[in-house]
Structures are given as C-alpha cells and as structure tokens.
Amino acid sequence: QVQLVESGGGLVKPGGSLRLSCAASGFTFSDYCVTWIRQAPGKGLEWISYITAGRIIYYADSVKGRFTISRDNAENSLYLQMDSLGADDTAVYYCARVRLARRTAISYNVYFDFWGQGTAVTVSS
Amino acid sequence: QSVLTQPPSVSAAPGQRVTISCSGSSSNIGTNYVSWYQQLPGTVPKLLIYDNSERPSGIPDRFSGSRSGTSATLGIAGLQTGDEADYYCETWDSSLRVVLFGGGTKLTVL
Numbered sequence: 124q125v126q127l128v129e130s131g132g133g134l135v136k137p138g139g140s141l142r143l144s145c146a147a148s149g150f151t152f153s154d155y156c157v158t159w160i161r162q163a164p165g166k167g168l169e170w171i172s173y174i175t176a177g178r179i180i181y182y183a184d185s186v187k188g189r190f191t192i193s194r195d196n197a198e199n200s201l202y203l204q205m206d207s208l209g210a211d212d213t214a215v216y217y218c219a220r221v222r223l224a225r226r227t228a229i230s231y232n233v234y235f236d237f238w239g240q241g242t243a244v245t246v247s248s
Numbered sequence: 249q250s251v252l253t254q255p256p257s258v259s260a261a262p263g264q265r266v267t268i269s270c271s272g273s274s275s276n277i278g279t280n281y282v283s284w285y286q287q288l289p290g291t292v293p294k295l296l297i298y299d300n301s302e303r304p305s306g307i308p309d310r311f312s313g314s315r316s317g318t319s320a321t322l323g324i325a326g327l328q329t330g331d332e333a334d335y336y337c338e339t340w341d342s343s344l345r346v347v348l349f350g351g352g353t354k355l356t357v358l
Contacts, residue, residue, distance in 0.1 A: 167350075169349065170349060183346055183347075184346070229279055230279050230281065231280050231281070231340045232280065233281075233347055234338065235283075235285075235293075241292060
C-alpha cells in the first residue's frame with residue numbers, strides 16, 4: 124500500500140532553516156511527481172511546490188527563493204529545504220503523491236491521491 | 249484571499265443534499281481539471297473527486313462533482329453527520345503556473 128511518512132519538523136527561530144523529509148513506499152517513487160502542501164493552524168491548504176519524475180519543479184510565490192524541493196529516487200525520498208523561515212511558515216507540512224497529466228493541448232490535471240500524516244513546523248523565538 | 253473562491257460555510261440537515269461552489273477564472277477552472285478534498289476534523293485531507301467528476305475507489309456515489317465554465321461544484325447527497333468536514337477545491341493555474349486551493353468550506357450537518 125502507498126505510504127508517505129514525513130519527518131524533520133520542529134521548533135526553529137525566525138530566520139532559521141529546517142529540512143523536511145518524506146519517505147515513500149508502496150509505489151515506484153521514481154515514476155511519480157510528488158509535492159509539499161502546508162496548512163497553518165486553523166487555516167486552509169496551501170500548495171508549496173512539486174517536483175515531477177523528470178525533475179521539473181514549480182514553487183508557490185510565497186516560498187520561491189527560500190524553499191528548495193528535491194528528490195532522491197534511490198532512497199525513495201522527497202525533501203524540502205526551508206531557509207529564512209518566518210512566523211508565516213508555521214504549519215503542518217504534508218507530502219503527497221501527485222497525479223499529473225496533460226489532458227489536451229492546453230489543459231492539465233493535477234491532483235493529490237495519497238497524503239502523508241504531516242510534520243509540524245513552528246517558527247518562533 | 250484565495251484565487252479560487254468557496255463559501256466559508258454551508259449547512260444542511262441529515263438526509264438532505266448540499267452543494268459547495270468553487271469559482272475561479274479562465275486560466276484555472278476554465279482550462280484545467282478540478283479536484284475536491286475532504287478533511288475531517290483532526291485528520292489528513294483525502295481525495296474525494298478528481299477529473300472534475302470522477303470518484304476514487306471507495307468514495308460513495310453520494311459525492312459528485314461538476315464543472316461549468318469557470319466554476320466547479322461539489323454535491324453531497326443523503327447527508328450524514330460523518331460528512332461534517334472542511335472541503336477544498338483544487339486545480340492548476342496555467343497563467344500563474346501554480347497549484348491553487350480554494351479557501352475551504354466548512355460543512356455542518358445540523
């Protein structure tokens with residue numbers, strides 16, 4: 124069965140850095156796009172970034188230049204390097220498997236079929 | 249303020265049907281496919297609808313989705329108290345080159 128297990132969350136001071144990991148199992152990791160999504164306390168879902176099987180990467184504007192997504196297919200792992208953290212980055216961070224398809228010449232389908240349990244990041248002094 | 253607009257809350261009685269709207273624009277819902285997620289209290293979001301109207305295995309047919317123009321709609325029939333949750337729409341935006349989530353809608357089953 125598909126499993127995604129995040130780790131690396133914790134308490135970090137403003138301006139600090141943190142690296143999240145997501146260990147995947149139950150599917151051929153190298154064949155899939157994977158993503159990070161976060162949810163601030165009491166707030167909605169916010170997409171952060173995804174990396175395709177071919178290592179094409181997209182970021183949300185809110186994290187561009189501060190966060191770096193990467194993957195290690197040999198380790199079946201996804202990573203998120205987070206730098207210059209601020210209070211607004213406090214959230215539960217989820218990794219998820221992405222189903223990504225170009226359906227017509229101009230339309231795409233992007234959705235998240237399996238999610239991890241999340242890891243909490245708190246940015247506070 | 250989300251680019252995809254959902255009502256903050258909806259409510260209905262058990263057994264009734266409720267719809268949740270998701271309004272976007274030509275570069276997102278108007279072009280790309282919409283998905284819906286259910287987040288029960290204290291749990292991880294779960295895929296409910298993909299490809300505008302398809303249900304993953306295990307999702308009951310009480311849940312339905314549709315898309316028309318730049319809006320999408322999630323329908324839930326035969327409401328149960330266990331359906332109380334936050335519901336989110338999601339799609340790709342071809343102009344912004346980002347994934348968008350709606351702000352979420354809290355469903356209360358009275």
